[in-house]
Amino acid sequence: MTEFFSTITGVPRCAPIPVGPERLRLPLLPLEDAAAVARHGAEELLAAVGADPAWPLGLATGRTMEPLYAELVRLVRALPRREQQGLRQRWLSFNLDEYVGAPGPSRCEQAQSFRAFMAAQLMEPLQLTADQVCLPHGLALDPQVEAERYGAAVAAAGGIGLQLLGLGLNGHVGFNEPPCGPEAACRVVNLSASTRRQNAAAFGGDPAATPAQAITLGLAEILAARRILLVVTGASKAAVLARLLRDPPSAALPASWLQGHPAVTVVADRAALSAVILP
Ligand code: GLP
Secondary structure, three states: OOOOOOOOOOOOOOOOEEEOOOOOOOOOOEEEEEEHHHHHHHHHHHHHOOOOOOOOOOEEEOHHHHHHHHHHHHHOOOOOOOOHHHHHOOOOOOOOEEEOOOOOOOHHHHOOHHHHHHHHHHHHHHHOOOOOOOOOOOOOOHHHHHHHHHHHHHHHHHOOOOOEEEOOOOOOOOOOOOOOOOOOOOOEOOOOOHHHHOOOOOOOHHHOOOEEEEEEOHHHHHHOOOOOEEEEEEHHHHHHHHHHHOOEEEOOOOOHHHHHHHOOOEEEEEEOOOOOOOO
């Protein structure tokens, strides 16, 4: 990968922490805390925008991504002006998913859509345009037609280069809820009770107010990415991350299909790894 941005090394600045002697099923970069994970993720994203060829980025939402995007904004603002302009010209990203029915950023009194999240976290701070930061349209009249359009748009752009992923408490990636096989493509999905509980904070803490459906890229598009970075932080993810690192692939744990990808890394902090790190 050629370096476009002069100030980025691509090398993690924090030393990995020691992990237990067992054989893990996914390549793991264990880092001390969420700040170190955010720094590593932001550096990888920046290097991917500058890579030649620059494939579209695959982006995720969720609380895990907030410090990572904040760090990316900080890194970009520290670049010389000419390099910032170069980044803006090169940027093209596709988000994984969007709620069906959640209002967009223009209705700022109800800004819970992933489109609103991306506008606040990246689009506005980096001065990117709406056609550079792509998401499915959650208010489309026919969500299934929109899912097909979105999947086709990703394919037409050449597929994803670096795919950033978070991990759901039930093992979902994007909104690929269990059970889910590796062949699932972009589609409309029903959200599980556990996911609606997990994401209720953005909807006044009420799972019933959280949308019941979403449009998500499938495992098919995710696994077609050239490189995948799964980002996991916090003690709440320790149990599901331990399953992912130890158990064979199965539809019960959609993220486990990543084990078949040739260029995937799990980057996780000590808290998320508390079930697998050395005492
Ligand atoms: C959400 C999103 C995922 C996200 C995951 C983790 O439901 N659909 O793309 O990565 O769940 O969210 P969080 O980072 O808030 O734990």
